Amino acid sequence: MHTACFRNDASFDWLYPENIQKLSRRHWTPLSVAKKAAHFLADAPGKKILDVGSGVGKFCIIGANFFPDCHFCGVEQRRELYDHAHAAKTMAGVNNADFIHGNFTQIEMGEYDNFYFYNSFFENIDQDGRIDDRLEYSVSLYIYYSRYLFKGLNARPPGTRLVTFHSLEEEVPPDYKLVDASPDMLLKMWIKW
């Protein structure tokens, strides 16, 4: 295990090239948030956790390092970011994380126990600070993705855990009860009743 990269955000971000490091503050989960979220989602050995929109894999790799009894999987639509996630996972030396390149709508959510969501669809309605301009963005895509995730989460059994970070909560079904939150209310922990 290469523990040095898990000391702080700057150390972790060194796993990536400079152009990816520059996106970190705005687009990748901070180390302290990833640890807290993963602690809540890794509630029993063997749990499978899905990061919906995994970027360069920061949440999954940190979660996998600190909770080796659980499995962290990320799905990411941008090929370049998916490639960086793979490379970072190898450098970090974790075995219990993997990544899928594709749209989350292609994923069978039933294969996972718990879910992490860092406001991935917001880029469709936010004109500033997008990761790149290579995709098509629209309000209808934002609504489509949010509803799709809502339905997927709604179909999961009671006890399912969800963590949202910076979310507008349009994807959170009413059966998910808020059980914990950070003082600034940006990080929220939910359990399906």
Ligand SMILES: C[S@@+](CC[C@H](N)C(=O)[O-])C[C@H]1O[C@@H](n2cnc3c(N)ncnc32)[C@H](O)[C@@H]1O
């Ligand atoms: C805010 S970043 C978060 C990255 C990562 N979860 C983390 O916390 O470090 C959101 C990511 O979601 C991805 N994304 C957005 N819509 C997606 C979709 N429909 N399917 C898969 N990935 C998506 C974006 O490409 C971006 O990399």
